[in-house]
Amino acid sequence: MRLWSLHPRHLDRRGLTGCWRESLLAQAVLAGRTNGYRSHPQLERFRAQVDPLAAVGADLDVLAEEATARGYRFDRTRIDAAPADGEGPMRIPVTDGPLDLEWRHLLTKLEHRSPDHWQRAHLLAGPEPHPLFTVVPGPLETWEREPG
Numbered sequence: 001m002r003l004w005s006l007h008p009r010h011l012d013r014r015g016l017t018g019c020w021r022e023s024l025l026a027q028a029v030l031a032g033r034t035n036g037y038r039s040h041p042q043l044e045r046f047r048a049q050v051d052p053l054a055a056v057g058a059d060l061d062v063l064a065e066e067a068t069a070r071g072y073r074f075d076r077t078r079i080d081a082a083p084a085d086g087e088g089p090m091r092i093p094v095t096d097g098p099l100d101l102e103w104r105h106l107l108t109k110l111e112h113r114s115p116d117h118w119q120r121a122h123l124l125a126g127p128e129p130h131p132l133f134t135v136v137p138g139p140l141e142t143w144e145r146e147p148g
Helices: 013-030 041-046 052-067 095-114 115-122
Strands: 092-095 132-135
Touching: 013 052, 013 095, 041 052, 092 095, 095 115, 095 132, 115 132
Parallel strands: 092 132
Antiparallel strands: none
16 A cells, blocks of 8 residues: 655556555545555554544545546545535645655656656656645654565
8 A cells, every 4th residue: 555645746647546546445444444454554644633534535635636637537426534615724744754765666666657757757856745744854754664
């Protein structure tokens, strides 16, 4: 399971659709609808929130917005706890350690499967975080693991 801290605009089609599926799985785990992945470290940062389902719902909402901007149709009715209209954005702190690790990991993936995305990514000064997250200085989080 990979729940990206990077802005979904950095993801290619395969990455965006995969992140949608994995975020839906995270939502199912947090809602108690599945027994698998209950101990997955990527869920720690969502479980640490006052309302974990709203946090993962905010993640899914941003993914759906990006999909719509690209002309894809992600089924928003699958979001259990979508942010209410007019509600300010939820913000979760994330250290720059995981953001840097994710950026390198994504660039490696894009180089092989989506060279056009890879080239555009190299023109950027660096990664933009997912709007759900506020970046703070620090090392890797406890929930992050080096890709194998």
